[in-house]
Amino acid sequence: MKLGPVAKFFRTRRKSAREPAPAPHDSASFRSALLQAMTEASADGILVVSPEGQILSVNSQMVEQWSLPPEIVQAGSDELALASVVERVADSEAFLAKIRHLYANPDERSWDEITLKTGRILERYSAPVVGVDGTRYGRIWFFRDVTARKEAEELLEKLRKEFAASIVHDLRAPIQTILLQTNLFLRSAVDGKVEVQEAALRRIEKQTLQLARMTTDLLDTTAVDLRRLRLELEAFALTELASDTIEDFKPLLMRHLIELKSDAQTPPVRADRHRIAQVLVNLLTNAASYSPDGTAIEVSVKPSDGGVELSVHDQGAGIPETELPHVFDRFFRSEHTRSKVPGHGLGLYVARAFVEAHGGHIIAESAPNEGSTFRFWLPAATPAPAPH
Numbered sequence: 221m222k223l224g225p226v227a228k229f230f231r232t233r234r235k236s237a238r239e240p241a242p243a244p245h246d247s248a249s250f251r252s253a254l255l256q257a258m259t260e261a262s263a264d265g266i267l268v269v270s271p272e273g274q275i276l277s278v279n280s281q282m283v284e285q286w287s288l289p290p291e292i293v294q295a296g297s298d299e300l301a302l303a304s305v306v307e308r309v310a311d312s313e314a315f316l317a318k319i320r321h322l323y324a325n326p327d328e329r330s331w332d333e334i335t336l337k338t339g340r341i342l343e344r345y346s347a348p349v350v351g352v353d354g355t356r357y358g359r360i361w362f363f364r365d366v367t368a369r370k371e372a373e374e375l376l377e378k379l380r381k382e383f384a385a386s387i388v389h390d391l392r393a394p395i396q397t398i399l400l401q402t403n404l405f406l407r408s409a410v411d412g413k414v415e416v417q418e419a420a421l422r423r424i425e426k427q428t429l430q431l432a433r434m435t436t437d438l439l440d441t442t443a444v445d446l447r448r449l450r451l452e453l454e455a456f457a458l459t460e461l462a463s464d465t466i467e468d469f470k471p472l473l474m475r476h477l478i479e480l481k482s483d484a485q486t487p488p489v490r491a492d493r494h495r496i497a498q499v500l501v502n503l504l505t506n507a508a509s510y511s512p513d514g515t516a517i518e519v520s521v522k523p524s525d526g527g528v529e530l531s532v533h534d535q536g537a538g539i540p541e542t543e544l545p546h547v548f549d550r551f552f553r554s555e556h557t558r559s560k561v562p563g564h565g566l567g568l569y570v571a572r573a574f575v576e577a578h579g580g581h582i583i584a585e586s587a588p589n590e591g592s593t594f595r596f597w598l599p600a601a602t603p604a605p606a607p608h
Contacts, residue, residue, distance in 0.1 A: 265342075265363035268349060271326070271356055273298045285342065285363055310335040322346055326356060333366070340367045394427035401427075425471045436498065444573040451492040451577060455601040458489050458496070458528050459521045465497045465504075466519070472505055475513040482521040489528050490601035495574045499582075502567035503532040503594050511536035511591065524597060527580070531595040539586035547584050548572040571596070 259266050265282030269275055275296045283293060286305045293301075302319070309315040315334060322330055329347045336342070343364040349357040401420040408416035440449075459482040466478050489496075500519075507517045511534040518533040539547060546552050550569040568584075575582045575596045582596035 263364070265361075267301075267361040267363075268358060269298045269361070270358040273323075275301060276358060282363065285365060308336050308338070310337050318344075322359065326359065334363075340365060341370050342366065394431050397427045398424050398431075422471060440498070440570045440573075444570065449573070449577055451495060453490050453492060455488045455490045456493055457486070458530055458598070459486060461493060461497060462500060462519055462521055462530065465500050469501055469504065472501075473508050473517070476508050476511065477514075477516040478504075478519065479516055480519045480521075483523060486521055486523050486528055487600040489598045491578050491598055492574075496578070496598070499571045499574050499596060500530065500532070502571045503596075506567055506594070507532050507534035507536070507592070510534060523600075527597050527599040529595055529597045531593055533591060533593040535591045538588045538590055539584065539592050540588075544584060544586055548582070568594075 259277065259279045262279060262281060265285040266277070266279045267275065267282050268277040275293070275298055278288070278293060282288070286301075286308070288301060289304065292304050302316070306312045306316060318330065318332060322328055326348050329345075331343070331345045334342045334344050343362075343366050345362040345364075347360055349360050351357060401423045405417050405420040405424070408420065459480075462480055462482075466473070466480060504517065504519075511517065515535040517535075518531075520529075520531045520533070522529055543552075548568045548571070550566065552568075571594075572582050575598070578598055580596055580598040582594065584592065584594050586592040
């Protein structure tokens, strides 16, 4: 059923093509037509009720939200409309109490939320309709379906809580290790045990690097989410960067053999050296975390499609096919290894964001019991123009 406004001030009489041109834009008919168009275009359900309880205007969104029967709309009775919808509200008493209160206090404005028995959530806003001369025309109601937004907020809150719990857990372990190893170092210094001191210092170094990486990932995630990521671009050889990064992060990788292979014809890239180093660190630590001690991790750098490809291959158990599309999602942790491997689920999310910020792309490949390979591609640096 095609609905139109009921009140005179909302009605618009359509003119045929044979009739004269419409009146100027300041005419009552134009204002009425404009108001009708705005009402029907609104994403909100809109209802206007007179002081006597008659429905003056109702838009199609309102009818759809509340599944109002055509006969109810045609009757134009607010009382009948309420009777047809009140049973759909989870707290019908509070729903009706607010309406009674506002009708008894015509100057008040109101905003609240209504939960339906189906689980849908509607925002309800109401205000008096008063003419420029002070005439009261009734009350207008707006209903907006915010179910999807509420579900997203609840999911975000759940993720925040899970994230906070994960961070607290992941921070506690390295901090405790640092404290214990520091205590061991101090005691061994008194006894003159150099070997014990050296081992304790290596453990402190490793845990400190893990804390630094975790803190960096948290800050970078915030920068990515707020779109405040800044890049300091320069031309450099990706092979050289890979070699330096592997050397700097040996304490995190010491239980694995790192093999670096590169093609001599690989062109330089123009990128943020620090950000790309973080990408590689995240891929390397991910490979080290999910592959057995003593196995090799292969890092390869080669030219590809007008740019440079860097890949990191491990010899772990691989990633299940169902989880492979989600490995770059924020907070993603594999169900199979979550309890065994510490982590916060941000490393690969940050890696993808950094690579894509450079105009590149990153992919993950894996097969059961054949390890995993992560590849990212960056465009080659554009050669500087020759001097004139």
